[in-house]
Amino acid sequence: MSEIALQWKGVTLAFGEAAPVLQAANLRVAAHEFLCIVGPTGCGKSTLLNLAAGLLAPSAGLIEVFGKPLAGINRRAGYLFQGDALLPWRNARENVAAGLIFHGRPRAIARAEADEWLGRVGLSAAAERYPHQLSGGMKKRVALAQMLALKPEILLMDEPFSALDVQTRSLMENELLALWSAKRRAVVFITHDLEEAIALGDRVVVMSAGPASRPVGEFVIDLPRPRDVAEIRMTPAFVDLHREIWQLLKGEVQKAYAAGVEART
Amino acid sequence: MKLFIARAGLLLALLALWYGLTEHGLLPPFFFGRPQLVGEVLVRWIGSGMIFRHLGVTLLETTLAFVIGIALGVSSGLWLGLSPRVAALLDPFIKACNAMPRVVLAPIFATWFGLGIASKVALGITLVFFVVFFNVYQGVKDVNPLLVANARMLGATPRALVRHVYWPSAMSWVFSSLHTAVGMAFVGAVVGEYLGSAQGVGYLILQAEGSFDINAVFAGIVILTVCALALDAMVTLAEQRFLKWRPGSAGANT
Structure with missing residues (x-):
């Protein structure tokens, strides 16, 4: 093993x-x-x-x-929760960037990385949207990107x-x-x-x-x-x-x- | 637009009813005033510019009470919301302070701070503080635990948690309390003036009442109502600007 x-x-x-x-x-x-x-x-x-x-x-x-x-x-470890754990006051990009910012990345770099991850989960077009404007599946993708961005x-x-x-x-x-x-x-x-x-x-x-x-x-x-x-x-x-x-x-x-x-x- | 016309019509109808009842002696004009005379007083006040000095004082008191009350309310709410032990200690005292009808503090503030602006601001602060404080306190305690857990997993330090999770969450509660708070600040200013002062709209109303000039009392009420509506509209604008992430807010419709 x-x-x-x-x-x-x-x-x-x-x-x-x-x-x-x-x-x-x-x-x-x-x-x-x-x-x-x-x-x-x-x-x-x-x-x-x-x-x-x-x-x-x-x-x-x-x-x-x-x-x-x-x-x-x-x-x-990264954690993908059952419920919706995105910050409702941040749009998709800012949500993905949040974890990177918590890890000390400068804002501009964190945003660029977040965009890259949103692209990888197929959500480039929805970067500016707030969680309540996303469907359940899209929210899950943002959460997935948020988690994976921290590798x-x-x-x-x-x-x-x-x-x-x-x-x-x-x-x-x-x-x-x-x-x-x-x-x-x-x-x-x-x-x-x-x-x-x-x-x-x-x-x-x-x-x-x-x-x-x-x-x-x-x-x-x-x-x-x-x-x-x-x-x-x-x-x-x-x-x-x-x-x-x-x-x-x-x-x-x-x-x-x-x-x-x-x-x- | 239709609704606007209907509303204007309703306002005119009410004014006409008032006019009709007082003009034909069905209601004594001495107690109920006359709309056209109220209008005259308003024109005189605004034309001479006399009202602006008083209104300026009242609005200054309102603004100071509003801003200081919010600052104190938000900081205490955050502090107690994040320190359950302090909150448990202070709980009965806070409840007692909130249950007390705080308008009766006006005479005490008048003796402490004199008849100038300070005593009115102090009264306004005591009114604003509790509205904001309770909302922030509740807001911090009711933060979705899932958001906190997720932020912690994403590496948020306790400080980052306050800044990125608790604070914005509390802010949405603060905004919902601002409509009440701005009204409270206004009430504090006017009641304070009414109970003892040398200037302000509350003072004008008191003077008019003393000389049985009921039309001037109504004119003062009209001025206060218009200002309260304007303040409320400003809060709504701020809300739309800062809470655009919220479902159903004006900025959020796509």
Whole structure:
């Protein structure tokens, strides 16, 4: 296995007396690997990511980034959030430039770099627009450019495309794969959509139903690259993988559902 | 345009009603004045230029109260919004100060600062401060945590967070409070003058009232209303200039 970019070592996260969100979770991501994490609702997938980002600190255990224990914000990672995290008072260009300015780049240079990145995600024409003037897909592209402009070695993505319509979503997935293939970095991609996970990932990890969830299974996705996310779903190899992983995931989803019903009655 | 004509028509109709009722003795002109006499007073005040001296004083007081009140309100709001422990300590005191009807402070300010401009500005500041303060405080506390998390991931230091996330977020709240704040500053100036002064529009109204010149009282009210509308329009202009990123604002339509 190549260099480990990110590793969760026996990570537990609990708030107060309540049952822990995560319990002794172990997981590792290689430096050029695209890892997808699937699991039922409320299984702490986002928590796993927030821990890796340094936005949360584990109650027990350790996060390692390229072999060094993480304290505070993970400076080698970029984070693509599920919700809309663009600054509403900055236009697309200024949003992408923001991270560069935070890193001490002079304004003019930051803007030029931002324009370059907007071009790469196909949004050159929309540089002057404010977030509320952009569609959901365009906002995601700006956020993607904002993150990639800082050239992070680890990309953390929390269901980034879940709010998009199906067509836009396939487009964005293909674009993400193209950008990633051009320069391979460690990716941790959270999704509740197993098909998306298989279409994108090198490896799919299934999380157990919460609380006290942890990874319960992992599957290597040996589908050839480059992939087209819409077409690959039709191949027999994809269908076989889907069946195999779904066997495990189904059980966890049912557990989560049963717990949800119990909690409500 | 149609709407404009309808509005002008409504205004004329109201004036005509006022004229008709007072002209034919249905309402006593002594208490209700007469529109044509109010107009005469206005022409006299403006023609002699006498009104401008008083109006200048009132507007100066308003502007000073507005600017100082906003500066204090914004800085305290940012400070308390970012320091929850200080906010928890001061919370009951702030609530008490806000609950107090602050117009009653006017006599105290008059004894402290005299009958000149300073006492009116002080009254205006106490009115403006709380409007702005509460909006900024709330604005800072209600900043979308996702924006903060994203900015931190993009490498923002605590200082950069204040400057690029908390501050602009609070500014949008400040602007929504400015319409109220400018009105408050105006109220502070006029009420202060009314309670004791030697110049200003509030003083003019007080003088007219003392000599039972109800038409001059109405003329003073007309002047104040026109000025308040003009101030409000200026705030709207500033808002369109600075909040063009906001959905639905005039500069944002594409």
